[in-house]
């Protein structure tokens with residue numbers, strides 16, 4: 559895979575911004591816990607200048623260029639994984655343009671100025687890995703759906719303007735997704751504390767008879783938009799090849815393939831940060847009257863870290879290539895890459911702490927944050943166990959998890 563000149567320039571500009579504006583404040587912000595809406599919005603607004611975001615002007619060139627999206631995940635995560643999560647979880651906002659009139663009215667102005675924050679609510683307290691049959695229900699009542707149920711660990715939910723909720727549609731006896739906008743509906747959220755990704759808000763949501771217009775059911779959003787004459791790539795501004803996967807696979811599966819590939823790049827960003835710090839420290843720190851880099855066992859650690867980092871980068875890029883070409887193996891490879899890179903990031907950040915010795919345990923040296931952030935990676939967007947089962951099922955055509 560070869561980056562174009564434009565993609566390289568994009569990466570260089572983004573790196574410059576992150577080093578100047580995020581790197582100096584990241585330690586304090588992460589220590590303070592979940593960003594509030596204004597802080598996240600400040601970064602989201604700045605990043606729009608680089609063509610990163612979900613509004614109609616930007617999304618086609620951001621989502622539409624798989625590499626731009628993936629490089630963004632890697633570069634931001636090199637500095638602050640929490641910011642990457644807060645930003646990326648807003649992708650369901652792209653659907654507000656095609657929702658029911660009241661949601662469009664309330665949310666399109668926010669979307670157009672890049673201020674519509676969103677969440678994807680899939681996981682339920684009763685067992686997140688089993689996404690096939692949600693307990694959250696959507697019951698048809700006239701021209702509305704009434705949503706009841708709970709979701710948990712939902713990124714941005716505390717302050718999101720819209721939440722795309724996976725629910726069991728009782729009118730069709732099938733799973734669907736429903737866009738709930740906060741100006742026309744209310745729901746409770748409860749912030750959750752966690753080991754890593756400290757800077758991003760994750761919350762439990764309770765939907766207690768929340769009413770949404772029928773036009774906010776995702777399948778209706780698609781059909782209404784098509785009836786209005788919109789092309790599929792306008793509705794879901796992925797490259798056409800990825801959009802194709804929405805037809806060939808379940809929309810949730812295609813969405814996960816995209817997100818899991820992004821997670822792999824995120825893991826690579828975290829590993830690269832840990833690697834860079836470990837190499838710098840190893841050449842500087844002296845024991846037995848020489849730099850620790852001259853001890854063979856330290857070089858072995860660096861070798862293992864580099865091997866983990868580069869195999870991960872290779873897998874992440876392979877997954878992105880398959881996604882870009884709309885290859886049906888994109889699902890397999892995104893799960894393989896997500897599972898492998900997440901597990902490897904735990905080991906690489908653990909090794910980096912070991913290279914630092916006791917210094918690696920001090921919060922101000924960041925290694926412990928890399929380690930905590932990497933530890934989280936094996937759980938969201940499907941645990942490593944679930945990724946293994948998806949790969950097994952894609953390889954054999956036999957599912958071990960139904």
Ligand SMILES: Cc1cc2nc3c(=O)[nH]c(=O)nc-3n(C[C@H](O)[C@H](O)[C@H](O)COP(=O)(O)OP(=O)(O)OC[C@H]3O[C@@H](n4cnc5c(N)ncnc54)[C@H](O)[C@@H]3O)c2cc1C
Pocket residue numbers: 647678679680681682683684685686687688710711712713752755760934937938939940941942943944947958959
């Ligand atoms: C930081 C963070 C952010 C998140 N963000 C979001 C978000 O924005 N939106 C959202 O909807 N969700 C989000 N999640 C939820 C995440 O997707 C779930 O936590 C995850 O899918 C696992 O579900 P669970 O925690 O309920 O674990 P469980 O499903 O209870 O699993 C527990 C253990 O059992 C294993 N297991 C379960 N079933 C099987 C099986 N069939 N075979 C083998 N092993 C199995 C799992 O691998 C795991 O080790 C987030 C989670 C975290 C931690």
